[in-house]
Amino acid sequence: MPCDTSLRRLILDRIIIHVDMDCYYASVEMRDDPSLRDRPVIVLSPSDQIQVVGTCNYPAREIGLHSGMSVAEAKMMCPDGAFINGDLRKYRAVSEELHRLWSEYTDLMQPVMLDEAYLDVTHTAGSIDEARRFAHEIQRRVREEMGMGCSVGLGYNMVSAKTGSEEMKPNGYFEILSRQDFIDLMEDRGVSEVNSIGPRTAEKLYQAGIRTVGDVRENRSVAANLLGSQAQRILDLCDGIDDRVVTPHNPEDSRSISRSMTFLSDVDDYWLLSDVMFLICVDIANKLAEHNRYGGGVFVIGAYSDRSQFSANRTAKGCKDAMDIHEVAMALFDTIPFRSVRRIGISVYNLSKADSSQTTLDSLMGPQDDRSELDSRLESIRKRYGLEHLSPEDVDRDTIRSIAEHMRTHRGR
Numbered sequence: 492m493p494c495d496t497s498l499r500r501l502i503l504d505r506i507i508i509h510v511d512m513d514c515y516y517a518s519v520e521m522r523d524d525p526s527l528r529d530r531p532v533i534v535l536s537p538s539d540q541i542q543v544v545g546t547c548n549y550p551a552r553e554i555g556l557h558s559g560m561s562v563a564e565a566k567m568m569c570p571d572g573a574f575i576n577g578d579l580r581k582y583r584a585v586s587e588e589l590h591r592l593w594s595e596y597t598d599l600m601q602p603v604m605l606d607e608a609y610l611d612v613t614h615t616a617g618s619i620d621e622a623r624r625f626a627h628e629i630q631r632r633v634r635e636e637m638g639m640g641c642s643v644g645l646g647y648n649m650v651s652a653k654t655g656s657e658e659m660k661p662n663g664y665f666e667i668l669s670r671q672d673f674i675d676l677m678e679d680r681g682v683s684e685v686n687s688i689g690p691r692t693a694e695k696l697y698q699a700g701i702r703t704v705g706d707v708r709e710n711r712s713v714a715a716n717l718l719g720s721q722a723q724r725i726l727d728l729c730d731g732i733d734d735r736v737v738t739p740h741n742p743e744d745s746r747s748i749s750r751s752m753t754f755l756s757d758v759d760d761y762w763l764l765s766d767v768m769f770l771i772c773v774d775i776a777n778k779l780a781e782h783n784r785y786g787g788g789v790f791v792i793g794a795y796s797d798r799s800q801f802s803a804n805r806t807a808k809g810c811k812d813a814m815d816i817h818e819v820a821m822a823l824f825d826t827i828p829f830r831s832v833r834r835i836g837i838s839v840y841n842l843s844k845a846d847s848s849q850t851t852l853d854s855l856m857g858p859q860d861d862r863s864e865l866d867s868r869l870e871s872i873r874k875r876y877g878l879e880h881l882s883p884e885d886v887d888r889d890t891i892r893s894i895a896e897h898m899r900t901h902r903g904r
């Protein structure tokens with residue numbers, strides 16, 4: 492049914508925007524002092540003891556200056572450049588404004604350093620056309636409201652979005668909307684152009700005569716042997732596969748708590764999955780209690796047996812116990828077409844500190860009741876799967892996998 496297909500595309504495919512400010516520190520300085528506009532501007536790295544170039548603007552780059560080079564060398568190459576001591580406090584403050592602007596487009600924003608962020612707009616945009624509109628509007632607003640330029644990539648996962656934003660810098664926009672497009676674009680590029688392949692890894696491959704992304708794809712086993720534990724991740728990246736999830740967090744409190752579980756074989760039993768998700772929620776609730784935090788939203792992500800992903804998220808202010816988180820997680824899960832599942836993950840994000848008024852309210856409401864509800868829910872899971880013992884304390888990151896596998900093989904339905 493064509494209608495069903497388009498709906499699935501809408502839900503399954505992820506739409507990710509990556510925003511990256513162009514020469515960020517230098518842009519802030521040029522904005523604040525327009526006389527710098529047409530001169531080479533060199534901002535000295537604010538965090539380093541040794542004097543190195545942090546960022547330079549495009550006129551400076553044209554002369555051959557680049558970040559990381561010594562200031563002495565930069566001054567020799569460009570004696571009449573404007574050399575400015577970086578002011579990290581100012582860059583942080585501007586960054587907060589940028590994050591605020593970007594977060595108007597989704598709850599699912601993952602900032603990277605001060606000047607970049609991934610935005611999962613799958614649900615807020617709902618279509619590629621609308622996501623494109625978001626991307627151009629973000630670029631326009633950053634220019635008009637913040638007085639700076641940025642480059643934006645639109646992709647079907649994080650690596651394609653990041654690759655897109657790199658492609659046409661500065662003030663660039665580029666989209667990579669399928670694995671095939673990614674592969675076609677990158678095939679002849681050097682391996683070091685793949686985001687997150689570092690110079691040392693690239694060198695290792697280079698030594699073995701593997702220079703391009705296409706070479707990696709054609710020499711998988713050679714590359715895999717050279718790369719050790721990183722092999723699968725790098726091979727996947729060269730194939731345009733990237734399972735990372737945009738993990739939202741509040742800049743004030745960088746924590747979110749995520750747990751996921753990959754089954755040894757596919758699970759097509761909805762109730763089993765619901766029970767495993769409950770245990771994941773118990774684990775997350777334990778962590779929240781340990782750090783005295785409340786969640787601000789719940790995010791469900793997973794993969795079907797064919798590796799295609801699903802995800803859904805919703806704000807859920809003040810959630811903290813396993814029952815609440817599970818209720819939201821299942822409501823989200825129910826918006827996704829149910830098929831055989833290989834991996835399931837839940838994350839609680841936008842954590843905030845539980846303040847004393849909330850604690851008082853809880854003690855009035857009776858945490859005792861919560862605890863007995865939790866215990867009886869666990870008791871029924873224990874019986875259903877013939878587990879010997881199951882208390883909230885038994886469930887943590889290390890045990891959850893074996894408990895879930897036991898459940899998968901002992902389900903009595």
Ligand SMILES: [Mg+2]
Pocket residue numbers: 511512513514515606607
């Ligand atoms: Mg940047």
